[in-house]
Amino acid sequence: MPRPTDIRCNGADLYFLPVTTRVPLKFGIETLTHVTCARVCLTVVDRTGNKAKGWGETPLSVTWVWPGSLPYEEREQALKDFSILLAESWSHYPEAGHPLEVGHDFQETELRRIYNDFNQNRENPMPWLAALVCCSLFDIALHDAFGNCAGKPVYETYNASYLNRDLDAYLTPAEGSDVSFTGCYPSDFLSQDAPTRLPVWHLVGGLDALDASELNGSEPDDGYPVTLEEWIERDGLKCLKIKLRGNDAAWDRERMLKVGSIAMDRNVDWLTADFNCTVTDPSYVNEIVDWLRDEHPRIHGMLLYVEQPFPYELEENRIDVHSVSARKPLFLDESAHDWKLVKLGRELGWTGVALKTCKTQTGALLSLCWAKAHGMTLMVQDLTNPMLAQIPHYLLAAHAGTIMGVESNGMQFYPEASSIEAEVHPGLYRRREGILDASSLSGSGFGYRVEEIQRELPEAAASFHQS
Secondary structure, three states, X not given: OOOOOOEEEEEEEEEEEEEEEEEEEEEOOEEEEEEEEXXXXXXXXXXXXXXXXXXXEEEOOHHHHOOOXXXXXXXXXHHHHHHHHHHHHHHOOOOOEOHHHXXXXXXXXXXXXXXXXXXXXXXOOOOHHHHHHHHHHHHHHHHHHHHHHHOOEHHHOOOOOOOOOOHHHOOOOOOOOOOOOOOOOHHHHOOOOOOOEEEEEEEEOOOOEOOHHHOOOOOOOOOOOOEHHHHHHHHOOOEEEEEOOOOOHHHHHHHHHHHHHHHHHOOOOEEEEEXXXXXXXXXXXXXXXXXXXXXOHHHHHHEEEEEOOOOOOOOOOOOOOHHHHOOOOXXXXXXXXXXXXXXHHHHHOOOEEEEOHHHOHHHHHHHHHHHHHOOOEEEEOOOOOOHHHHHHHHHHHHHHOOOOOEEOOHHHHOHXXXXXXXXXXXXXXXXXXXXXXXXXXXXXXXOOOHHHOOOOOOOOOEEEEOO
């Protein structure tokens, strides 16, 4: 039975907000120096005629979603063009329901249709991950709008009182398991008392200076730390994510050792290794982990998990990774586009999933439910989220129940980009004592308090509204 709270979208205003990094961020073989954040305001109406707005934002992180040799500007323009197509499609999408239902149906039908049409005559097709990132801001905005229309924090609506379908309508259990999704809803897998404070992970980029001996004089003089040692001191960091090369074992060992030594000296608790999706043979990772175990056991003990060493395309690279996950928990990230790929990953030996709101709030929730039901561990990883994008990112981690806190590095690479949002939510844009504090969030939807955030937006890149 349709519910009076069901919503449909009837308008979209899309904005592009350019952001420049204060220091370069290395992604795989590329280096990020600027990014465009796409922000949308969706208008919705429920079955009783109530109207509301919702906001969503995602960095169009070209180097992450579309690695390769094509010029950056060409790839970025394609993402912008695709986002405009989505704004028009969302504004006229006729289906009504809970945003989990509408978001899922849109991705399965409209998003795939638009994606296929977009790529049809392209010599260099845009990856599906890029399509998900472009769609994510609209999906996030839809969830925010639903909460605003219902007058509830959106995480209080992922249950039988608001949803028309249970999880059995979306998810299929692993063969041979005793899992059933019949009569289950996302609320059954979410933390009922989500914390307003979480431990925060700092990204140690491949180009980052670790201590004063590595400075070369080109570093910014803007009042923010420039070495890892300074960041640990200023922010009281307890968790460090180490970007490795994945194709240079000597460099990776040296990096692990030096970061690990700094971490031990400064009472950091946890490390994780991100091999940048460049590894093709599990033995590469195994040898580094075993070397740490044998030669540097304390650093080995601090290594909480290993993140996505292997290529993005899981279906095309069905690497058996049981030998890696037998050593340390192994988390899917770039490969985990949806719950079906999480299912495949589990068969191949992956034991955890790194969720991201930039693959859509809907997709993250469904992957979360499938993974938790099958005993997989969760993490929520950052896409260097500034401004509004930081808030749904934090809330997903708080409600997911992660292995340890949340990654957040926007304050490292473009802290001033979020200065206006930080006036309303200071604890979300500055890390203190190794913690992010979201106690300022309140109200319906994602609790943005957007009416208090005095950001002047540029002219809309696209605006579509039903008459």
